[in-house]
Amino acid sequence: QVQLVESGGGVVQPGRSLRLSCAASGFTFSNYAMHWVRQAPGKGLEWVALIAYDGSNKFYADSVRGRFTISRDSSKNTLYLLLNSLRAEDTAFYYCARDHDRFCSGGNCYPGYWGQGTLVTVSS
Amino acid sequence: QSVLTQPPSASGTSGQRVAISCSGSSSNIGNNNVHWYQQLPGTAPKLLIYKNIQRPAGVPDRFSGSKSGTSASLAISGLRSEDEADYYCASWDDSLTGPVFGGGTRLTVL
Numbered sequence: 001q002v003q004l005v006e007s008g009g010g011v012v013q014p015g016r017s018l019r020l021s022c023a024a025s026g027f028t029f030s031n032y033a034m035h036w037v038r039q040a041p042g043k044g045l046e047w048v049a050l051i052a053y054d055g056s057n058k059f060y061a062d063s064v065r066g067r068f069t070i071s072r073d074s075s076k077n078t079l080y081l082l083l084n085s086l087r088a089e090d091t092a093f094y095y096c097a098r099d100h101d102r103f104c105s106g107g108n109c110y111p112g113y114w115g116q117g118t119l120v121t122v123s124s
Numbered sequence: 125q126s127v128l129t130q131p132p133s134a135s136g137t138s139g140q141r142v143a144i145s146c147s148g149s150s151s152n153i154g155n156n157n158v159h160w161y162q163q164l165p166g167t168a169p170k171l172l173i174y175k176n177i178q179r180p181a182g183v184p185d186r187f188s189g190s191k192s193g194t195s196a197s198l199a200i201s202g203l204r205s206e207d208e209a210d211y212y213c214a215s216w217d218d219s220l221t222g223p224v225f226g227g228g229t230r231l232t233v234l
Binding site: 035037111116 | 126156157159161163167168169170171174180210212214216218220221222223224225226227228
């Protein structure tokens with residue numbers, strides 16, 4: 001079955017960086033686009049970033065574009081999110097999600113399976 | 125302020141039918157599929173309805189989706205206490221080039 005396990009969260013000072021990882025198993029990783037979605041404590045869902053199944057396209061929310069970088073390593077079945085120039089408003093649970101359909105490269109991609117999330121707290 | 129608009133709360137008694145609305149625009153719902161997610165307290169979201177009306181395996185047929193123009197709706201019939209959760213709609217937005225979510229609707233079963 002599909003398994004997504006996030007790691008790398010923690011407490012970090014404003015302006016610093018953090019790298020999140022998502023270990024994927026139970027499916028052919030290289031066939032699926034992958035997402036990061038975040039949720040501030042007690043708030044709603046906010047899509048953060050998307051990488052095409054083959055890594056050819058990357059999309060970002062306006063709130064993180066230029067600060068966050070999504071990447072994938074198909075040899076390790078792992079998705080990454082590099083968070084730079086962190087702000088207090090980036091504090092949230094960060095969920096890794098696999099796209100529902102195979103071979104999505106952008107346009108109508110949507111999360112199908114979700115990990116359990118990792119908490120990032122930005123505080124001095 | 126979310127791109128897709130949902131009522132913040134909804135409620136119903138056991139056995140009742142409730143509907144949750146999701147309103148968007150021509151750049152998202154009007155031109156793309158709508159998906160619904162259920163988030164039970166303290167857990168990760170789960171896909172409930174995809175491509176407007178499709179149910180993933182294991183989702184009871186008490187849950188149904190519909191879409192018309194720039195709006196969509198999630199209906200839950202035969203309401204049960206275990207349906208108490210937050211529900212989110214989502215759709216691809218052509219202008220923002222990414223998925224957008226509604227603000228979420230908290231469903232209470234009275």
